[in-house]
Amino acid sequence: MKLRYLLSILLVIILFIVTAGCTQSQGQNESGQAPPETPIPVQKISTGETTPEELTKFVNYAVTYARENGKEKAVAAFNDPDGLFVQGDVYAGGMGLVAACDMAVCVDTAGFCLSEVKLGLIPATISPYVTRAMGARAAHRYFLTAERFGAFDALRIGFVHEVVATDQLDAKVDELLKALTSASPNAVRACKKLVMDVAEREINAGLIAATVQGIADIRASDEGKEGVQSFLQKRKPAWLLV
Numbered sequence: 001m002k003l004r005y006l007l008s009i010l011l012v013i014i015l016f017i018v019t020a021g022c023t024q025s026q027g028q029n030e031s032g033q034a035p036p037e038t039p040i041p042v043q044k045i046s047t048g049e050t051t052p053e054e055l056t057k058f059v060n061y062a063v064t065y066a067r068e069n070g071k072e073k074a075v076a077a078f079n080d081p082d083g084l085f086v087q088g089d090v091y092a093g094g095m096g097l098v099a100a101c102d103m104a105v106c107v108d109t110a111g112f113c114l115s116e117v118k119l120g121l122i123p124a125t126i127s128p129y130v131t132r133a134m135g136a137r138a139a140h141r142y143f144l145t146a147e148r149f150g151a152f153d154a155l156r157i158g159f160v161h162e163v164v165a166t167d168q169l170d171a172k173v174d175e176l177l178k179a180l181t182s183a184s185p186n187a188v189r190a191c192k193k194l195v196m197d198v199a200e201r202e203i204n205a206g207l208i209a210a211t212v213q214g215i216a217d218i219r220a221s222d223e224g225k226e227g228v229q230s231f232l233q234k235r236k237p238a239w240l241l242v
Contacts, residue, residue: 081180081188085173086110087166089148096126099133102192104160105172106151112159113148132199134159184223184239190214 084098086106091113098104098112114130116123123130123143131139138157142149151163164172180188194214201207218224223239230237 080185081192083173083176085169086160087169089113091115092123093126095123096129098159099126099129103176104133105162105164105169105176106154106160107166107169108151108163109166110151110154110163111148112150112154113146114142115146117144118146130159182240184227184237186221186223187218187227190218 081102083103083105084101086098086104087110089111090098092115095112095114114123127139127143134142134157138159141147151160154160155163162172194211198207198211219228223237226238
């Protein structure tokens with residue numbers, strides 16, 4: 001499946017909450033059961049072929065699904081690349097959704113807050129994703145203080161990748177989409193898995209062997225062969241011609 005799951009702004013959030021409950025290769029969630037059928041086909045939404053009424057119906061479904069399922073874990077396990085584009089403030093559980101995505105961009109007026117301790121709670125379920133995104137040092141501060149921090153602080157600690165002015169957000173979305181869709185779809189998926197497999201792992205013989213096998217496998221794949229041949233022949237690869 002192509003990289004059509006990357007949408008702009010709010011739709012990207014809704015789409016990944018719903019579709020990430022199953023893997024594309026197996027079509028099942030963690031319990032081994034197929035996820036519930038969406039009221040509107042995901043492909044129809046990703047191509048913009050929906051009416052306002054259909055989108056409203058899909059949003060209501062997505063919110064219900066997210067409440068009943070572990071949205072951060074689902075997004076992190078999604079095979080295709082995902083992105084989240086923040087236009088306002090993000091609090092508590094929303095922080096986990098930002099952290100779980102591959103790419104996070106926010107406007108310069110956005111704010112962030114891990115507010116759980118103010119309610120006598122802790123950010124337990126989102127903690128693995130948020131700590132991985134911002135680092136343990138920053139997590140110590142913001143988990144404990146529940147301070148609201150701004151867009152540029154989020155950028156400084158690595159919680160978001162980029163900060164843009166509000167009127168530049170759509171252009172940034174288009175830029176990222178163009179970059180992603182120009183690459184081999186299979187290679188992009190493999191790279192997402194690669195990062196998750198090697199991050200914070202000890203560099204030992206087992207890890208080295210796994211990475212050597214990884215490059216061998218991708219070189220032998222159809223898209224790997226096509227990519228090398230298109231480069232040598234100075235032409236566009238087949239995935240750009242579809």
